[in-house]
Amino acid sequence: MHDADYKEWFVHAAIATLLWTVLYRLNDWIFASIEVSSFVCWIFLPAAIRLLTVLVMGPAAAAGLMLGTFLTSNPIYGFNFIENASFSVLSGAGPLVAVAICTRVLRVPNDLAGLTPRHLLVFSLVGAICNVVPHTLLLLALDKIEDLYANAIPMFVGDITGTWIVLHFSATLLRHYPKKDF
Numbered sequence: 001m002h003d004a005d006y007k008e009w010f011v012h013a014a015i016a017t018l019l020w021t022v023l024y025r026l027n028d029w030i031f032a033s034i035e036v037s038s039f040v041c042w043i044f045l046p047a048a049i050r051l052l053t054v055l056v057m058g059p060a061a062a063a064g065l066m067l068g069t070f071l072t073s074n075p076i077y078g079f080n081f082i083e084n085a086s087f088s089v090l091s092g093a094g095p096l097v098a099v100a101i102c103t104r105v106l107r108v109p110n111d112l113a114g115l116t117p118r119h120l121l122v123f124s125l126v127g128a129i130c131n132v133v134p135h136t137l138l139l140l141a142l143d144k145i146e147d148l149y150a151n152a153i154p155m156f157v158g159d160i161t162g163t164w165i166v167l168h169f170s171a172t173l174l175r176h177y178p179k180k181d182f
Helices: 003-030 046-057 059-072 081-105 117-141 148-176
Strands: 035-037
Touching: 003 046, 003 059, 035 148, 046 059, 046 081, 046 117, 046 148, 059 081, 081 117, 117 148
Parallel strands: none
Antiparallel strands: none
């Protein structure tokens, strides 16, 4: 890697960290009343950031998501450093796996040309699965939850609804953004 590549990688990681942190705090503030537990919410806006940043910026974004997750993990949850680091790795690895699966199966090029609403739906579903399954298994293994379904179902719904809200909001903004001819 050249110096410019390192700088770009760092900038991408920083953007992902910032986006995750801001959207996580916003989600916590707006949707605190519909939290299922300190780990799960029926609407989770940052789920969209996981997929979008990895789709656009690749592995550097996954590293940024790991750092963002580590920074936003609240000590009130009762996690120690190793548990916090484990959740952070899952938060970055899940979207990497989801994007790798979807880009291969859907044959979406790296520049994302031809990405359709159907593709976004598939990305959302696979992204939610790649997040919910490992996080729920880790929460169970750490005895942080007792009922698999009481947390997995709202976490899955939260990821899907959060992703849909962010994508819908983004699409609405882009429709109203004046197009420029180059």
